[in-house]
Amino acid sequence: MATFTEATEWEDGPEHCSFFTKRWTPAGKESIAKLIFLHGFMEHISRYDHVFSRYAEAGIETFAFDQRGFGETAARTKTQGQTSWPAGLKDADFFITREAAPDRCNGRKVFLMGHSMGGGLAFAYTTRSPPLDGLGLITGGLVLSSPLIAQTPGVATAGALIRVGSFVGAILPKLTLKVGVSAKVSISYCPAAICITTQTVVIVPFLFIHRLRISAGIL
Numbered sequence: 001m002a003t004f005t006e007a008t009e010w011e012d013g014p015e016h017c018s019f020f021t022k023r024w025t026p027a028g029k030e031s032i033a034k035l036i037f038l039h040g041f042m043e044h045i046s047r048y049d050h051v052f053s054r055y056a057e058a059g060i061e062t063f064a065f066d067q068r069g070f071g072e073t074a075a076r077t078k079t080q081g082q083t084s085w086p087a088g089l090k091d092a093d094f095f096i097t098r099e100a101a102p103d104r105c106n107g108r109k110v111f112l113m114g115h116s117m118g119g120g121l122a123f124a125y126t127t128r129s130p131p132l133d134g135l136g137l138i139t140g141g142l143v144l145s146s147p148l149i150a151q152t153p154g155v156a157t158a159g160a161l162i163r164v165g166s167f168v169g170a171i172l173p174k175l176t177l178k179v180g181v182s183a184k185v186s187i188s189y190c191p192a193a194i195c196i197t198t199q200t201v202v203i204v205p206f207l208f209i210h211r212l213r214i215s216a217g218i219l
Helices: 045-057 071-077 085-099 117-125 159-171 203-208
Strands: 004-012 018-026 033-038 060-065 109-115 141-145 176-178 198-200
Touching: 004 045, 018 045, 018 071, 018 085, 033 045, 033 085, 033 117, 045 060, 045 071, 060 085, 085 117, 109 117, 117 141
Parallel strands: 033 060, 033 109, 109 141
Antiparallel strands: 004 018, 018 060, 176 198
16 A cells, blocks of 8 residues: 655746756654755755655655756746746745644644755745745745755855856857766666756856845844
8 A cells, every 4th residue: 555645747936937846744643744845956856755655654744846947847938047036936935825824734844954065045045034925824834955045165156267257148148058967976876866967057156146144134
């Protein structure tokens, strides 16, 4: 007998973007909590199947979506890397507002979780002013996994490169660049892992201009 169910669906979101979504639900019993998950940079939600299937077996329902510019969402329209920090927050708010609505949760606690870039988005989501619409619906708490908060000095991107990337990305949003991932490195963790070796220029300012700065209070 199956201990959980897994369902995928294409759903229309902000700015006429169609999102690939996935839901893992306990089978044959009520879930004890609900989790909304935001994946990281160059990731996709299906790589978490082995994680959220275990969550479902433990009684936790999880909802996630391939973010704008990534995974199946981008593959369908060939828009890999075409996203922005404001768009990411807007997309997150759209799904949180819907998935965390009281009529979908039946009194269960709702948690927001993010990994890497998704962790940065999740953290930023809680600090907007004025607050985003769905914030009050996160009744359980925030779970951050290796969140992208800021770069350390040794790897921080030069300011000149950020400015150039912003300019080029604004006029050539579909221009791709090699990111230089070694084939040996890409298979050193899992031979079946998907490793994209190109990315659009517009992703540079997305990651680095809009990185989170806690001390400045502009999360």
